[in-house]
Every structure is written in C-alpha cells, then in structure tokens.
Amino acid sequence: GAGVSQSPSNKVTEKGKDVELRCDPISGHTALYWYRQSLGQGLEFLIYFQGNSAPDKSGLPSDRFSAERTGGSVSTLTIQRTQQEDSAVYLCASSLQAGDTEAFFGQGTRLTVV
Amino acid sequence: AQSVTQLDSQVPVFEEAPVELRCNYSSSVSVYLFWYVQYPNQGLQLLLKYLSGSTLVESINGFEAEFNKSQTSFHLRKPSVHISDTAEYFCAVRSTNAGKSTFGDGTTLTVKP
Numbered sequence: 001g002a003g004v005s006q007s008p009s010n011k012v013t014e015k016g017k018d019v020e021l022r023c024d025p026i027s028g029h030t031a032l033y034w035y036r037q038s039l040g041q042g043l044e045f046l047i048y049f050q051g052n053s054a055p056d057k058s059g060l061p062s063d064r065f066s067a068e069r070t071g072g073s074v075s076t077l078t079i080q081r082t083q084q085e086d087s088a089v090y091l092c093a094s095s096l097q098a099g100d101t102e103a104f105f106g107q108g109t110r111l112t113v114v
Numbered sequence: 115a116q117s118v119t120q121l122d123s124q125v126p127v128f129e130e131a132p133v134e135l136r137c138n139y140s141s142s143v144s145v146y147l148f149w150y151v152q153y154p155n156q157g158l159q160l161l162l163k164y165l166s167g168s169t170l171v172e173s174i175n176g177f178e179a180e181f182n183k184s185q186t187s188f189h190l191r192k193p194s195v196h197i198s199d200t201a202e203y204f205c206a207v208r209s210t211n212a213g214k215s216t217f218g219d220g221t222t223l224t225v226k227p
Contacts, residue, residue, distance in 0.1 A: 004157075031213050042118070042204060043158075043217035050213055059214070091158070095213070103215070105150075105158040 002026070004106035006092050012112045013082055021077040021109045025094030032075050033103060034067055037089040046090075049075065050097075082113045116141040116207045120218035128226050129197055135190040135221045137205030147188040148206040148215065149179055158204065164188065175199075200225045 005024040013019050025032050034046040045059035049069045060066070064082075069075040079086055089110050093103040121136040139145065147164040162173040169181040179190045188205060202222050208215040 033214060035217075040123075040219070042120075042219040043206075043215075045214050045216065048214045056214060093158075102160050102163070107157045 004092055004094050004104050006090075006106035006109050008109060009107060010110045010112075012114060015084060015113055016081055018078065018080045019082055019111065021079075021090050021111070023075045023077070023092030023094075023106060025073065025075070025092070026104055027073075028096065029094035029104075030072065030097050031095045031103075032069060033093045033095075034075070034077050035091045035093065037091055037108070039088075043091065046077070079111075082111075084113045087111055087113045116143075116145060116209065116216045118205050118207055118216055118218035120203075120205050120221050122221050123219065124222045124224070126224045126226060127195055130194045132193050133191065133195050133199075133223065135203050135205075135223065137188045137190065137218060139186050139188065139205070139207045141186075141207060141209070144210045145207045146210060147179075147181055148208070149173075149177070149188070149190050150204045150206060150217075152202045152204065152220075154201070161190075161203070195223070195225045197225050197227060199223060 007022045030051045032049045035043040037043050047067045048056040064080045067077045089108040091108045093105045095103040117140050119138045127133050149161040150158045151161045152158045162171045164171050164181045172178045177192045202220045204220045205218040206215040
C-alpha cells in the first residue's frame with residue numbers, strides 16, 4: 001500500500017492475555033518506530049528499528065513489551081500479560097532512512113484492556 | 115535527552131482569528147524541530163519542520179513556525195484560522211544524529227464559527 005498500515009485497528013483484550021500488534025511500513029523504508037499515545041497525552045517512544053542494526057529499545061516500559069522486525073519490513077509489537085494501564089493507541093511510523101527527517105505514521109491500533 | 119513542553123492543552127478560537135500554539139523544548143544537543151497535526155479520526159501528518167537555515171518555516175496551508183534558539187521555542191502561528199484547522203497539534207524534537215523523536219503532550223485547537 002501507499003502508507004503505513006497497522007492491524008488490527010481496534011483490539012479489546014482481557015487482562016492477563018497476550019496481544020500482538022502488526023505494522024507494515026512503507027515499502028523501501030528502512031527505519032521503523034513504535035510509539036504509544038495514552039488518552040490526553042503525547043506520544044511515548046517505545047522502540048526503533050534501523051536496517052540491520054540492533055534496535056533501540058530504550059522506551060519499552062517493561063519486559064512484558066517486545067518487538068521484532070522480520071526481513072527488514074513488517075514489525076510486530078507483543079505485549080504479554082496485558083494490564084489495564086497498557087490501554088492506549090499504539091502508533092507505528094516509518095521513514096526512508098534513519099537520518100530522514102520525515103516519518104510517516106499509520107492510523108494506529110487502539111488497545112483496550114478490560 | 116530531550117523534552118518538549120506544549121504550554122496549552124486546549125486552544126479555542128473563533129474562525130478567522132489569529133492563533134499561536136506554544137512549544138518549548140530542552141536539549142543538550144542540536145535538534146530538528148517538527149509540528150505534526152492529527153485531524154479527527156486520522157493519523158498524524160507532518161505539518162512543518164525546521165532543519166537549518168531560515169528560522170521561519172511555513173506549511174502549505176498557511177501555518178508558520180519560528181525557531182528561537184535563545185528561548186528554545188518553536189511556536190506555531192496562523193494569522194487567520196478556518197474551521198478545518200480543528201485538530202490536535204503535536205510539537206516534536208529530534209536529535210540531529212538520532213532517529214527517534216520526542217513529542218509534546220499535544221494542543222487541541224478548536225475553531226468555532
């Protein structure tokens with residue numbers, strides 16, 4: 001597709017369950033980012049992939065959060081043993097390269113933990 | 115490390131009035147500066163950016179922002195707003211040698227008729 005695609009668009013899960021969120025970046029973009037947007041707050045950086053380099057995981061809030069990027073393209077953010085405070089919109093963005101100054105955002109996945 | 119403070123969480127304004135959305139940042143290194151806009155039920159879009167050169171940057175829809183290094187500010191302005199400018203606006207900074215951006219908490223601009 002032409003833009004960054006995220007799925008699902010909405011996810012409701014029970015507390016304690018694991019969830020996987022998917023991001024398809026723009027074709028050819030080597031940099032991929034995950035952010036979290038909680039209600040009424042700004043975007044919180046989670047993790048950043050650049051090509052084959054080790055990802056910058058400095059923003060992951062706990063060891064329940066992990067992400068991988070297969071083949072330098074699709075990325076999956078996994079949250080294990082979800083908690084209510086994990087409820088947020090999870091945004092994925094990609095850019096052509098690490099030094100590129102414009103990141104293109106997906107529509108996000110709204111996660112609700114009940 | 116960087117931080118961004120958007121001083122107003124909500125800005126209500128009447129159509130055709132001027133508006134200023136304030137953004138201050140802190141950083142120990144050189145940064146790029148951005149404003150993103152999120153229209154209702156849409157994803158974030160880049161509105162404008164400051165990389166280097168002229169401190170005044172403009173968007174195609176009439177917004178402008180001025181980089182003020184001494185005051186560490188990057189306020190967004192528009193001389194006459196439209197109903198269609200109603201959206202949430204995010205200020206962001208990024209180190210010139212790192213890929214991740216730090217965002218402010220956002221300012222909700224509501225333009226009333």
